[in-house]
Amino acid sequence: MTPAWKIWGSPVFNRILLYGIRILLLSALFLSGCANGKASPEPESVEKTDSAAAVSVAPEKNSFNSLDIPTQITKIGDDYFIVDCYHNQIIFNDNTDDPLEDWSVMTDEINKGHTLAGDGRVYLTDDTENDRILVYKKQGDGFTLTQIFDNITSRPHYIVYDKEREAFYVWCSMSGEMYIFKDDKKDGSLYISDVKSVPELNGVYVRSFSLIGDGIYFVSGNKSILKADPDTFEILERYPVPSSMAGMIQITRIGEYFYITVSTDDKWNQDYATILRCHSLRGLQNNEYEDIYHYFIGGGTPYFISEIDGEYYLTEHRLPEHSIWRFRPEGEEILVENVY
Numbered sequence: 001m002t003p004a005w006k007i008w009g010s011p012v013f014n015r016i017l018l019y020g021i022r023i024l025l026l027s028a029l030f031l032s033g034c035a036n037g038k039a040s041p042e043p044e045s046v047e048k049t050d051s052a053a054a055v056s057v058a059p060e061k062n063s064f065n066s067l068d069i070p071t072q073i074t075k076i077g078d079d080y081f082i083v084d085c086y087h088n089q090i091i092f093n094d095n096t097d098d099p100l101e102d103w104s105v106m107t108d109e110i111n112k113g114h115t116l117a118g119d120g121r122v123y124l125t126d127d128t129e130n131d132r133i134l135v136y137k138k139q140g141d142g143f144t145l146t147q148i149f150d151n152i153t154s155r156p157h158y159i160v161y162d163k164e165r166e167a168f169y170v171w172c173s174m175s176g177e178m179y180i181f182k183d184d185k186k187d188g189s190l191y192i193s194d195v196k197s198v199p200e201l202n203g204v205y206v207r208s209f210s211l212i213g214d215g216i217y218f219v220s221g222n223k224s225i226l227k228a229d230p231d232t233f234e235i236l237e238r239y240p241v242p243s244s245m246a247g248m249i250q251i252t253r254i255g256e257y258f259y260i261t262v263s264t265d266d267k268w269n270q271d272y273a274t275i276l277r278c279h280s281l282r283g284l285q286n287n288e289y290e291d292i293y294h295y296f297i298g299g300g301t302p303y304f305i306s307e308i309d310g311e312y313y314l315t316e317h318r319l320p321e322h323s324i325w326r327f328r329p330e331g332e333e334i335l336v337e338n339v340y
Contacts, residue, residue: 059104059142062091069317073324075308076118085112096339106143117159124168126156135190158208171209176201196233208250219248225281239281244272252305261302273301295334296325
């Protein structure tokens with residue numbers, strides 16, 4: 001055996017020492033990469049793009065002359081947006097008079113997305129079938145993807161920006177969970193500030209929620225409408241509904257009425273699709289409501305209602321030539337016109 005004093009400082013020792021240092025450096029880099037990698041089970045793991053460095057690209061024109069199950073029309077700033085659900089895209093334009101081919105594509109990176117919300121600086125859309133939330137910022141004439149929130153389970157389906165709380169509320173349609181996103185004032189990115197839940201809605205298909213007055217309302221597939229505290233999510237009221245309107249889509253307050261869009265009965269039969277309005281939710285179980293779908297021709301499936309500049313818009317499917325309506329109440333009557 002070679003004496004230790006002859007190994008120390010020898011060429012062999014130096015090679016061994018150098019090899020060991022390389023192993024340590026590679027290990028440190030590998031651990032750092034794992035800590036910052038894309039694959040993470042935590043929903044707040046975010047893939048970011050520096051929006052300031054992103055290249056602004058002119059948006060593509062919409063290639064479809066009709067809509068395939070539009071779920072929402074909204075206006076943010078000067079732009080109108082349509083979530084064209086089954087075309088897997090969101091399109092935008094500065095008016096609703098132009099033909100659809102003149103609209104531009106904001107994103108086609110979603111799979112059956114349903115809604116879009118924005119505060120004028122950032123725009124959030126649900127990527128429903130991929131369990132993701134995508135965040136965009138406007139650059140030039142188009143929009144740039146700046147953040148991706150993965151693992152938003154299950155099936156994020158409806159987003160609202162609440163100005164009062166300066167927060168985005170993101171509802172997951174099958175888990176009874178609400179992800180609340182806020183703006184990091186330091187770097188301008190979004191983060192998940194809280195996750196609330198309504199345990200009795202876990203596993204129940206609930207398509208939307210509405211912030212009305214002092215409550216947050218859920219149109220529950222459990223044959224009821226739930227009113228909860230918007231901060232604690234404690235259930236405050238339950239309003240039973242008849243089986244014929246169990247498959248509700250959305251509840252909206254317009255003037256003195258609650259407007260409720262319905263997709264199916266409790267057996268998932270779309271023949272019961274309609275729009276109802278009532279003064280009080282307590283009378284619904286006794287059929288104390290007015291069916292107003294005849295104002296919109298009827299026969300399709302009404303979906304989400306949005307308020308834009310003092311008027312109301314309804315998206316609809318199952319009627320290919322009547323996808324989006326604009327309406328406003330005039331006394332007890334409703335004035336309606338077809339937009340797309």
